[in-house]
Amino acid sequence: MSTKVVARDNESIDRLIARFKRAVNHDGVLKELRKRERFEKPSEKKRRKAKERMKNIRRALRGPQEQDPSPTQAQERQERQERSQRTQRTDQRPRR
Numbered sequence: 167m168s169t170k171v172v173a174r175d176n177e178s179i180d181r182l183i184a185r186f187k188r189a190v191n192h193d194g195v196l197k198e199l200r201k202r203e204r205f206e207k208p209s210e211k212k213r214r215k216a217k218e219r220m221k222n223i224r225r226a227l228r229g230p231q232e233q234d235p236s237p238t239q240a241q242e243r244q245e246r247q248e249r250s251q252r253t254q255r256t257d258q259r260p261r262r
Contacts, residue, residue, distance in 0.1 A: 169190050171185050171186045171189055
C-alpha cells in the first residue's frame with residue numbers, strides 16, 4: 167500500500183504535508199500499522215470482532231442522529247420557550 171502525493175504548482179510545503187496526512191488517514195495506513203504492531207491471538211480477534219458487531223448493531227438500532235437544526239427551527243424553538251415562560255409568569259400572579 168503506497169500513498170503518493172504530487173506537489174502542485176506554487177504549493178507550499180505545509181499544504182503538501184497536510185494533503186499527505188489526509189491521504190494517509192484516508193487510506194488507513196496508520197490503523198493497519200497499529201493493528202500489525204503485535205500478534206493478536208485468534209481468540210482475541212474473535213472477541214474484538216464480536217465487540218465491533220455489537221457496537222454496529224447498537225448504532226443501527228439507535229437510528230439516525232438528529233442533525234443541527236436550521237435557523238428557522240432554532241427560532242421556532244426559542245419562540246416556544248419564550249411563550250412558555252410568559253405563561254408561567256402569568257400563572258404565578260395571584261388571582262382576584
